[in-house]
Amino acid sequence: MATFDVVLEGAAHILETKGLHGFNTNAVARQAGVSIGSLYQYFPSKEALLVELIRRKRTALIEKMQDASSRLEASDLRTIADGLVRAGIAHWVERPELARSLEYAETTLDLGPETEALKRQIVVVVAKALAPHGVENPETAARDLAALTRGMADSSGPFGKADVSQLEQRVRRAVYGYLGISDSNPLTSVRR
Known part of the structure; x- marks a missing residue:
């Protein structure tokens, strides 16, 4: 579950610093330090990240x-x-x-x-x-x-x-x- 929380914190950081216009799964994966595949294991889309x-x-x-x-x-x-x-x-x-x-x-x-x-x-x-x-x-x-x-x-x-x-x-x-x-x-x- 650590990856799940790391990805969410990465997503929150992107929203705080770049807003919605800079928010995408690639940016979140980079910020969280995880592969895009790991991110997609938990969140199939940026909308799924936002919902959580x-x-x-x-x-x-x-x-x-x-x-x-x-x-x-x-x-x-x-x-x-x-x-x-x-x-x-x-x-x-x-x-x-x-x-x-x-x-x-x-x-x-x-x-x-x-x-x-x-x-x-x-x-x-x-x-x-x-x-x-x-x-x-x-x-x-x-x-x-x-x-x-x-x-x-x-x-x-x-x-x-x-x-x-x-x-x-x-x-x-x-x-x-x-x-x-x-x-x-x-x-x-x-x-x-």
Whole structure:
């Protein structure tokens, strides 16, 4: 299984450094230090590599969200919102170029039911965390908050390396506004 992981890491590196336009099986094999035949043993195409990277990225996000939700289960809504935002941002900033490439690639791949199932898992985790706190229509709120967080994180990338604490603070303010949580910290309050 070591070759499988080496190939995937090579693929991730190519996406981070060359983007989708530089992504092909020959480049991945060279980067991974394996023969093209070894690569094809595990991945019959570059699309198969992309699909596996998307699966892994999503699975890692779901695990982070579940962990944050479980640890904060008995907390108030503000603390839960903070933990979920922190988990989402931490996931994005780990490898932002990879995340951006995979988000784009996903729009070109036919992942159909699998993509929907993975997205649904994220919504279920967030909705379950929000429901006990009287959030109206927690599933819709979960979808909106996931899109808001992903959108804000993704849009900060083209403007240079994101200051994670500033990004997290901005996303948190947006989430607080959406959920109707007052931001009592004068340093992060939105001025009206």
